[in-house]
């Protein structure tokens with residue numbers, strides 16, 4: 133695994149916190165982020181502070197069990213929600229960064245009991261990297277970790293019912309952009325729903341979209357992977373096809 137310079141990683145995490153706070157994805161003391169520094173350590177956010185006003189020096193280095201690793205034994209306490217990050221890293225060796233936030237529109241769909249996985253735009257279909265919704269579980273517990281297990285292998289975007297979103301990425305920016313796309317998708321779906329019953333892309337339109345996804349730098353899917361991706365979206369009739 134390619135290592136990232138720790139000073140750069142700290143600066144990036146501070147920027148991610150500022151953006152999440154400014155864009156309303158977190159408020160108060162909400163949210164937590166993490167990044168693999170190398171095979172044995174993570175950089176993560178401290179518990180009990182506003183993530184929009186982080187300082188590079190306030191971030192915490194932990195081992196893969198979530199225990200702080202320090203030279204002098206002095207460290208802030210990592211978030212109690214770090215457990216779900218650790219589970220995600222264990223399940224996905226390809227993932228290097230995680231952003232957990234509480235995007236209001238995405239969470240609102242779970243509170244209303246409405247599906248988020250409606251195929252309404254090519255952008256969401258291609259950028260979310262699989263969109264899963266985990267049933268409600270008490271935050272900071274192993275129950276929440278258990279609620280993620282079946283979703284982690286195939287989804288980079290997981291909405292936690294009544295709670296928030298856990299978004300996986302190759303780096304912090306990749307995860308943040310995916311969070312941004314999730315909330316934009318949810319907001320667009322909400323707006324469409326206020327106008328009329330939303331129409332969705334058809335299964336054949338999604339198939340064509342995945343066929344050309346390599347032009348966006350995505351790796352081609354096997355037939356089995358394609359089937360799994362197609363089944364992850366709710367599609368509609370072909371009335372928009374020409």
Ligand SMILES: [Zn+2]
Pocket residue numbers: 163213232233234271295296
């Ligand atoms: Zn949370």
